[in-house]
Amino acid sequence: MHHLSLYFHFVKLRIRSQMEYRLSFLFELFAQASISVMDFFMIALLFNRFKQLAGWSLWEVGFLYGIVGICFAVAEMVGRGFDVFQRNVVRGGFDTMLVRPLGTFYQVFAHEFLLRRVGRIAQAVVVLLIANSQLTIPWSFAKVGYLFVTLMSGTCFFIGLFVIGATSCFWTVQSIEIINIFTNGGVFMGSYPFSIYRWWFRHFFTFIIPLACVNYFPSLFLLGKVGSSGVSPIGVQLAPFAGFLFLGITMLFWRWGVLRYQSTGH
Amino acid sequence: MRFLYQASQVYLAFARKSFQKQMQYRVANLAGLITNFFFLLVYVFVYTAFYAVYTGPQPLNLDEVITYFVLCQSFFMLMPFWGARSEITSAIKDGSVALQLTKPVDFQTYWFTDEFGKACYYLLMRGLPTFLISIFFFKVAIPQQPTVLIAFAVSMVLSILMSAAITITIFSSAFWTLDTTGISGISYSIIFLFSGMLVPIALWPEWLAHIARWLPFEGLIDVPFSIYLGKITGINIWIAISKQMAWNLFFVGLGRFLLNRGFSRLVIQGG
Numbered sequence: 001m002h003h004l005s006l007y008f009h010f011v012k013l014r015i016r017s018q019m020e021y022r023l024s025f026l027f028e029l030f031a032q033a034s035i036s037v038m039d040f041f042m043i044a045l046l047f048n049r050f051k052q053l054a055g056w057s058l059w060e061v062g063f064l065y066g067i068v069g070i071c072f073a074v075a076e077m078v079g080r081g082f083d084v085f086q087r088n089v090v091r092g093g094f095d096t097m098l099v100r101p102l103g104t105f106y107q108v109f110a111h112e113f114l115l116r117r118v119g120r121i122a123q124a125v126v127v128l129l130i131a132n133s134q135l136t137i138p139w140s141f142a143k144v145g146y147l148f149v150t151l152m153s154g155t156c157f158f159i160g161l162f163v164i165g166a167t168s169c170f171w172t173v174q175s176i177e178i179i180n181i182f183t184n185g186g187v188f189m190g191s192y193p194f195s196i197y198r199w200w201f202r203h204f205f206t207f208i209i210p211l212a213c214v215n216y217f218p219s220l221f222l223l224g225k226v227g228s229s230g231v232s233p234i235g236v237q238l239a240p241f242a243g244f245l246f247l248g249i250t251m252l253f254w255r256w257g258v259l260r261y262q263s264t265g266h
Numbered sequence: 267m268r269f270l271y272q273a274s275q276v277y278l279a280f281a282r283k284s285f286q287k288q289m290q291y292r293v294a295n296l297a298g299l300i301t302n303f304f305f306l307l308v309y310v311f312v313y314t315a316f317y318a319v320y321t322g323p324q325p326l327n328l329d330e331v332i333t334y335f336v337l338c339q340s341f342f343m344l345m346p347f348w349g350a351r352s353e354i355t356s357a358i359k360d361g362s363v364a365l366q367l368t369k370p371v372d373f374q375t376y377w378f379t380d381e382f383g384k385a386c387y388y389l390l391m392r393g394l395p396t397f398l399i400s401i402f403f404f405k406v407a408i409p410q411q412p413t414v415l416i417a418f419a420v421s422m423v424l425s426i427l428m429s430a431a432i433t434i435t436i437f438s439s440a441f442w443t444l445d446t447t448g449i450s451g452i453s454y455s456i457i458f459l460f461s462g463m464l465v466p467i468a469l470w471p472e473w474l475a476h477i478a479r480w481l482p483f484e485g486l487i488d489v490p491f492s493i494y495l496g497k498i499t500g501i502n503i504w505i506a507i508s509k510q511m512a513w514n515l516f517f518v519g520l521g522r523f524l525l526n527r528g529f530s531r532l533v534i535q536g537g
Contacts, residue, residue, distance in 0.1 A: 024449075025448070027447075027449050028451055029448075030448070031448045031449070031450075031451025031452040031454075034451070034455045035451060035454065037455070038455040038456075038458060038459045038464075045465050045470060045474070046316060046465060046469075048471055049324075049471075050317075050320045052319060054315050177297040177301070178300060178301070180301055185301065188305065188308060189308045192308075192311075196311050201307070
């Protein structure tokens with residue numbers, strides 16, 4: 001309980017400091033939304049010309065896009081501390097965290113909060129809502145719950161990626177930018193149905209980096225496409241838990257990394 | 267003449283320094299190379315799937331689209347999309363701009379040479395490898411006529427120059443806002459769309475393509491690559507290149523204007 005109230009206190013401080021550059025903040029809020037609007041606009045342009053993609057309509061793809069967009073943007077907002085963790089290692093700032101009477105994972109997590117990602121979240125929510133209004137999904141209580149768990153789990157998945165990136169700083173000091181392939185690249189490739197990718201690509205992003213579990217499998221289930229996709233129905237039911245598992249594993253990795261931390265001095 | 271020679275030596279030294287600075291980040295460059303490839307691969311998967319079901323004729327065939335995206339990824343780092351190029355902003359934000367202003371060099375030209383050094387670096391270390399490796403994996407069209415290659419080279423140089431001019435213009439807005447992530451984000455999304463980075467303009471609906479033709483940003487990506495693919499020919503090449511030149515002049519002028527206005531209201535931050 002104490003942790004939670006402390007967390008909100010940190011968040012309040014972060015928001016206040018971001019509001020210092022108010023004009024810039026508004027600009028970026030708008031920029032965030034406009035970048036993602038362009039993103040989706042381009043997908044719409046392609047559908048305007050080609051009509052369909054591997055049996056998926058524009059708004060079915062919009063549904064995919066909305067889910068992955070929300071998960072990533074929320075993860076960026078709350079998991080920002082891990083995203084920018086490398087500067088703590090470079091400047092030796094992590095040393096101060098080690099002497100404080102709180103867990104390191106918690107401290108890094110509570111260290112940053114990027115309010116401006118609200119712009120991007122809003123855009124993804126709007127796409128998801130429009131997609132939903134264009135499709136006739138037979139919503140039930142269970143399906144709404146399923147979607148909610150999916151969104152939570154997908155967010156955990158992306159936070160997990162940030163944690164991997166941050167943990168690798170213990171060895172490399174500079175962050176390994178390769179993780180961008182999975183974060184930004186993940187959103188990009190997750191915006192399209194997985195069936196268009198080659199088998200090795202698909203399998204890698206299902207079993208090693210479970211990106212397919214973030215939005216593709218859940219969308220198959222919610223849009224009633226499981227039968228035609230050749231994916232096992234049990235796998236689809238379990239998919240929304242992959243993100244939680246992934247974050248759990250990355251937390252263990254983090255712990256292990258902290259033990260190997262060597263300060264850069266200061 | 268002698269003065270000109272000396273000045274060019276100074277600016278060349280700046281360009282060389284900027285090139286060397288980039289050379290420090292070898293691992294980052296390798297990571298970037300892999301990232302370029304990853305995105306290229308996804309683009310190829312997506313377009314292959316789109317073309318697989320659509321049998322009607324298209325303004326560009328699949329191989330041409332793939333070549334287009336190979337070029338996009340090869341030249342990606344030379345384009346003004348790259349938010350990390352914010353040295354101008356940080357110079358204004360932390361006050362080190364004051365130091366730069368004491369140097370007897372032209373501020374805009376200085377940043378141009380800085381961008382030039384980077385451009386050379388990314389051309390050699392990012393563009394060339396991406397392109398060469400792609401040739402092995404994808405069916406990349408290579409123009410046979412030397413005139414097409416020359417026209418492409420000229421158009422590409424103009425594209426890179428305009429990219430630098432746009433970058434400087436965007437970041438000089440730091441004089442007003444200090445933090446340019448917002449404004450560069452908005453410009454980024456507009457430039458990304460209207461340059462044809464995500465979808466070649468030839469595949470756009472007529473009304474939108476028409477808007478793009480009136481904007482400068484097609485000169486960054488779509489114009490040089492269309493010349494490369496042989497989609498712009500004859501007299502149209504001259505028209506396209508003249509348009510690029512005109513927009514170049516516009517952005518250099520706009521950047522100059524903004525910088526001059528900025529200096530007159532500059533407050534040095536920090537100490």
